[in-house]
Amino acid sequence: MRTSLRIHHAVLFSLLLFSFCALAQQPDYVVSQRLRLTAPANGLNGWLEVLSDSRLTPELQKQMWGVGDWSFVFPENDPMYKVFEAKPPRNAQLRISADDGTDIKTFAIDRPLTRVKEAQLLDGKTSFLVAVDYSVGFGSYAGVTTQILDVSESQFRWTAATSAGAKDVQPIRLPQTLKSEWKLVPYRKNKDILWVFCRPAKVAVAGREFVIGYVRYRFDGQHWVKYERLRNGIWESDEPFPARSYFR
Numbered sequence: 001m002r003t004s005l006r007i008h009h010a011v012l013f014s015l016l017l018f019s020f021c022a023l024a025q026q027p028d029y030v031v032s033q034r035l036r037l038t039a040p041a042n043g044l045n046g047w048l049e050v051l052s053d054s055r056l057t058p059e060l061q062k063q064m065w066g067v068g069d070w071s072f073v074f075p076e077n078d079p080m081y082k083v084f085e086a087k088p089p090r091n092a093q094l095r096i097s098a099d100d101g102t103d104i105k106t107f108a109i110d111r112p113l114t115r116v117k118e119a120q121l122l123d124g125k126t127s128f129l130v131a132v133d134y135s136v137g138f139g140s141y142a143g144v145t146t147q148i149l150d151v152s153e154s155q156f157r158w159t160a161a162t163s164a165g166a167k168d169v170q171p172i173r174l175p176q177t178l179k180s181e182w183k184l185v186p187y188r189k190n191k192d193i194l195w196v197f198c199r200p201a202k203v204a205v206a207g208r209e210f211v212i213g214y215v216r217y218r219f220d221g222q223h224w225v226k227y228e229r230l231r232n233g234i235w236e237s238d239e240p241f242p243a244r245s246y247f248r
Contacts, residue, residue: 031051032052033116034050050095056089065133091109092109095107119191121219141178147173161217161225161226175197196246210233
């Protein structure tokens, strides 16, 4: 019995040692996504790249996305659990690089997982939707948040909006959680962004403990403008998305 246990522990130790040695030979980051940049649209011919911790394989990222971090994927007796416990995954980065391989600019993301896709929001102009995973495995308000990025003249330019009737300017952040959802809808030659969310009321009254926010982002020809309406009620993402008439 003791001999079997010693063999079992020796095998586990060997697997763990092998994992450490293999990971030590990997680069810190690998390019997990590449999206094309062109001189007419972005000011240079090159790439927008997502850099991820080299230990976060595509399959592992798929398992983690929208769920939580590595600790929700690996059981505690898995050798990789010990690896990530000793050294958690590095946060992702965005990088602008030229066709000749020159690194132009890097932007640090505050979480390990991010995904980027293209979207045409303004009369055929291509922007990038940068989704960052803030999932923690539980809760109604944690999930994936998307921001809108334009790459211009080798710079990262994050889209912001001015609140209607005010001068408050804030980055457009679009959470997707149990109590929040968003989508793009056509408006003339552009796209509006509709975002619905539910949160506790600032002043709780019986029967009115929660409010639903209906937000429309619209480009007015020069700037993005945020229009918001609040109503008492409860909404969750497993319900149909509200009709456009709810949004200002």
